[in-house]
Amino acid sequence: MALLQTWQRMRSNPIHEKRWQQFKRNRRGFWSLWIFSGLFLLSLLGELWVNDKPIMISYQEQWYFPIIQDVPENKLGGDFDISTDYHDAYMVEQIEKEGWILWPLIPFYYDSINYELTESAPSAPNHINYLGTDDQGRDVIARLVYGFRISVFFALALTLCSSLIGVFVGAVNGYYGGRIDLFGQRLLEIWEGLPMLFMLIILASFVEPTFLWLLGLMILFSWPGLVGIVRAEFLRGRNLEYVKAARALGVSDNQIMFRHILPNALIATLTFMPYLFTGALTTLTSLDFLGFGLPLGSASLGEMVAQGKNNLHAPWLATSAFISLSTILVLLVFIGEAVRDAFDPRKIL
Amino acid sequence: MSLDNAGLPLLKVQDLSVSFAQLKVVECLNFELQRGKTLALVGESGSGKSVTALSILQLLPYPHAHHEQGEIYLSGQAVVGKGDKVLQAIRGNKVSMIFQEPMTSLNPLHTIKKQIAEALLLHKGLTGKPATKRIIELLELVGLDNAESRLSSYPHELSGGQRQRVMIAMALANEPELLIADEPTTALDVTIQKQILELLKSLQKRLNMGILLITHDLHIVRNFADDVVVMCDGRQIEYNKTESLFTTPQQSYTKKLLSSEPQGQMPALQRHDLILSAENINVSFPLSKNFWGKVTSKLYAVKNAGLQVHQGETVAIVGESGAGKSTLAQAVLQLNDSEGKVVYLGQRIDQLKNSAMRRIRSSLQIVFQDPFASLSPRMSVHEIVAEGLRVHSAMDETQIELEVQRVLAKVGLDKNSGKRYPHEFSGGQRQRISIARALILKPKLIVLDEPTSALDRTIQKQILELLIDLQKEFSLSYIFISHDLSVVRAVSHRVVVMQAGKIIEQGLTSEIFGHAQEKYTQILLSSAAL
Numbered sequence: 115m116a117l118l119q120t121w122q123r124m125r126s127n128p129i130h131e132k133r134w135q136q137f138k139r140n141r142r143g144f145w146s147l148w149i150f151s152g153l154f155l156l157s158l159l160g161e162l163w164v165n166d167k168p169i170m171i172s173y174q175e176q177w178y179f180p181i182i183q184d185v186p187e188n189k190l191g192g193d194f195d196i197s198t199d200y201h202d203a204y205m206v207e208q209i210e211k212e213g214w215i216l217w218p219l220i221p222f223y224y225d226s227i228n229y230e231l232t233e234s235a236p237s238a239p240n241h242i243n244y245l246g247t248d249d250q251g252r253d254v255i256a257r258l259v260y261g262f263r264i265s266v267f268f269a270l271a272l273t274l275c276s277s278l279i280g281v282f283v284g285a286v287n288g289y290y291g292g293r294i295d296l297f298g299q300r301l302l303e304i305w306e307g308l309p310m311l312f313m314l315i316i317l318a319s320f321v322e323p324t325f326l327w328l329l330g331l332m333i334l335f336s337w338p339g340l341v342g343i344v345r346a347e348f349l350r351g352r353n354l355e356y357v358k359a360a361r362a363l364g365v366s367d368n369q370i371m372f373r374h375i376l377p378n379a380l381i382a383t384l385t386f387m388p389y390l391f392t393g394a395l396t397t398l399t400s401l402d403f404l405g406f407g408l409p410l411g412s413a414s415l416g417e418m419v420a421q422g423k424n425n426l427h428a429p430w431l432a433t434s435a436f437i438s439l440s441t442i443l444v445l446l447v448f449i450g451e452a453v454r455d456a457f458d459p460r461k462i463l
Numbered sequence: 464m465s466l467d468n469a470g471l472p473l474l475k476v477q478d479l480s481v482s483f484a485q486l487k488v489v490e491c492l493n494f495e496l497q498r499g500k501t502l503a504l505v506g507e508s509g510s511g512k513s514v515t516a517l518s519i520l521q522l523l524p525y526p527h528a529h530h531e532q533g534e535i536y537l538s539g540q541a542v543v544g545k546g547d548k549v550l551q552a553i554r555g556n557k558v559s560m561i562f563q564e565p566m567t568s569l570n571p572l573h574t575i576k577k578q579i580a581e582a583l584l585l586h587k588g589l590t591g592k593p594a595t596k597r598i599i600e601l602l603e604l605v606g607l608d609n610a611e612s613r614l615s616s617y618p619h620e621l622s623g624g625q626r627q628r629v630m631i632a633m634a635l636a637n638e639p640e641l642l643i644a645d646e647p648t649t650a651l652d653v654t655i656q657k658q659i660l661e662l663l664k665s666l667q668k669r670l671n672m673g674i675l676l677i678t679h680d681l682h683i684v685r686n687f688a689d690d691v692v693v694m695c696d697g698r699q700i701e702y703n704k705t706e707s708l709f710t711t712p713q714q715s716y717t718k719k720l721l722s723s724e725p726q727g728q729m730p731a732l733q734r735h736d737l738i739l740s741a742e743n744i745n746v747s748f749p750l751s752k753n754f755w756g757k758v759t760s761k762l763y764a765v766k767n768a769g770l771q772v773h774q775g776e777t778v779a780i781v782g783e784s785g786a787g788k789s790t791l792a793q794a795v796l797q798l799n800d801s802e803g804k805v806v807y808l809g810q811r812i813d814q815l816k817n818s819a820m821r822r823i824r825s826s827l828q829i830v831f832q833d834p835f836a837s838l839s840p841r842m843s844v845h846e847i848v849a850e851g852l853r854v855h856s857a858m859d860e861t862q863i864e865l866e867v868q869r870v871l872a873k874v875g876l877d878k879n880s881g882k883r884y885p886h887e888f889s890g891g892q893r894q895r896i897s898i899a900r901a902l903i904l905k906p907k908l909i910v911l912d913e914p915t916s917a918l919d920r921t922i923q924k925q926i927l928e929l930l931i932d933l934q935k936e937f938s939l940s941y942i943f944i945s946h947d948l949s950v951v952r953a954v955s956h957r958v959v960v961m962q963a964g965k966i967i968e969q970g971l972t973s974e975i976f977g978h979a980q981e982k983y984t985q986i987l988l989s990s991a992a993l
Contacts, residue, residue, distance in 0.1 A: 220934060
């Protein structure tokens with residue numbers, strides 16, 4: 115409810131309305147946003163169309179939904195009380211005797227191995243695996259879809275968290291200035307001097323890298339990116355006349371920072387964000403490529419690139435990885451450009 | 464000049480119109496200027512004065528801008544729509560222009576010599592020794608002292624007045640027949656203003672130039688111009704001899720403009736209840752520090768200044784730019800780092816902690832000079848005005864809503880303006896919003912930091928009247944900072960004169976304006992021609 119109100123208030127502000135119009139004027143960025151959102155939505159619904167479990171089974175006049183429920187074998191004509199393996203030809207035969215199966219568009223999950231390959235893995239594209247399989251016999255499309263999803267999630271979380279920290283630190287540094295700023299900036303310089311990749315590699319050898327671990331480690335090193343611009347905005351902002359006027363009204367420091375200066379700094383932050391996002395995505399990909407990224411077996415674009423490199427005789431691996439990665443990055447850069455245009459005061463109509 | 468056009472007027476503007484795309488900004492303008500005479504274009508901001516001046520040199524962004532009708536003749540030669548070759552021979556040679564802001568109209572990366580030499584090279588082909596000689600001549604002509612040693616100075620090494628002199632020297636480099644001066648003294652202090660105008664006048668006599676003076680300042684027009692064109696919204700309202708325009712204005716708009724000069728004086732205070740006093744205020748900035756960070760020398764922006772304000776009284780602080788007027792006022796409100804004792808209603812406020820000071824802030828308010836910078840562009844008027852209430856009172860939303868509407872009505876704004884954003888308002892309306900923001904907390908003292916200097920005269924008059932009415936109604940005290948002495952005389956009870964951070968004279972307004980003791984005050988008053 116509160117969110118809806120904020121949205122309505124933002125739309126009613128003519129400045130925001132103008133920015134949105136300016137964003138839309140950059141047709142390339144506008145369409146990129148739609149395409150990217152569409153792709154992301156598709157990947158969010160991945161379980162419905164890329165899955166090794168059938169969407170629906172009708173067996174003996176009864177309906178089952180294997181995607182959301184675990185159906186034991188013996189209910190579907192099998193012998194044991196264990197989870198059904200829907201890729202077992204015997205089970206499929208049993209079910210289709212007294213019913214039917216509705217398969218997803220791509221009947222593989224990112225970790226399901228196709229045991230019925232006619233050639234050795236990696237196998238070339240055919241009518242079952244449309245983009246072929248990787249060197250462990252897993253479907254390439256399935257891995258791309260889930261790899262894309264996890265990369266975007268990761269980049270989103272990383273961008274949001276590091277922006278929050280970066281904006282906070284930059285705001286405090288810039289607003290109070292003086293000694294706080296002096297020490298803060300020196301600390302930041304030392305922190306930024308640490309070689310991030312090596313630190314990650316060293317840390318990855320201590321702990322088993324899970325999604326959250328990796329996110330935490332990356333946040334540690336990526337938040338300083340925004341501090342500089344936010345600090346500059348606050349240094350400028352604290353001397354603006356309307357900020358002085360607020361101080362003369364007796365408004366507290368926190369309120370001044372939040373209500374009067376932050377909106378100025380947010381423009382710089384929002385302009386920067388798409389590029390942070392792109393950066394986060396590439397960092398995750400490169401870590402995965404080097405083998406220090408997400409745990410073994412998880413879907414990831416970086417691992418696909420690594421496989422492409424290791425299997426030069428199977429060009430479908432490298433090609434799919436390359437095309438999908440470059441498409442995502444190009445879309446993001448276009449969106450970033452449009453956002454930058456939208457916040458450019460010289461381009462406001 | 465050849466003889467055959469000697470009888471023609473130097474500049475003749477006939478039925479001139481200027482449009483930007485579909486928007487008409489100047490309509491049907493007619494005037495003439497003879498050699499050796501001065502014509503003033505007078506009007507408020509946005510009345511089309513500068514556009515007219517620029518169209519004489521054909522410097523508007525054509526073809527986006529265009530002239531639907533009309534013609535401009537320079538000594539009989541038509542210039543509208545002429546090619547670049549013809550125009551470049553006119554620009555800077557026959558006609559020169561000086562601009563308002565001497566800092567931005569000089570290239571900061573070039574020396575004085577180089578800037579003037581460029582004009583000489585372009586039109587006269589002068590280089591080397593003769594050029595240098597001519598430049599020194601010009602600089603001496605415009606009264607720049609030590610002309611020879613200034614040749615290699617950069618603009619930032621000169622003061623505002625000196626820069627304007629260099630600008631004039633550049634304009635005169637090719638002995639133009641017509642000098643267009645677009646608000647030549649607006650950015651300068653009054654004493655410098657007077658020197659520059661006198662310089663222009665003497666140069667005009669010596670070189671027999673025509674001067675087209677663009678200004679909003681009626682004082683200057685009266686003392687300086689032979690003829691006046693009054694403009695409003697791009698239309699020519701009145702065109703007359705200066706003398707007859709000032710004595711018998713024909714049009715109602717001219718009358719309104721003339722009567723917008725601040726007039727009258729404040730009645731004497733009946734009671735003297737001291738509400739605020741400040742003693743020995745010092746504000747300094749460190750100039751150099753030693754190795755351990757200890758300050759070894761300081762620049763005093765304000766030194767040993769003291770100030771008393773009584774209830775219902777307006778204390779004006781006057782002085783030139785850089786005199787420390789705003790710094791002193793902000794020090795009194797504890798808005799900057801300062802030393803010295805400030806007592807408000809018997810309580811020392813200079814040593815209070817932030818949280819304790821915050822409670823007192825509601826009764827000490829400030830209105831800033833620039834109505835565009837002092838309102839947050841991202842907050843609606845309602846949010847801006849209500850902010851103080853949210854900090855200092857426990858009112859609920861409906862009460863705040865009512866209170867905001869009441870205050871907006873008090874300052875003469877529509878009560879529905881709350882939903883709108885600052886950029887939808889004009890300068891004067893914005894200044895009303897600033898006043899409403901200060902007023903809603905029912906303050907005892909408001910610091911008015913040049914509240915009207917960014918506004919046109921007629922708007923200025925309205926705002927001053929509003930301030931005086933509010934003072935009567937709520938017996939407010941004002942600290943009124945201004946460089947405009949005519950305004951100060953009209954609104955203040957007492958005057959404090961500052962020079963270079965020190966208070967050099969203070970007294971009742973009538974005393975100061977009647978018989979000032981200090982030499983500096985006398986100079987200020989005579990420059991303002993009061």
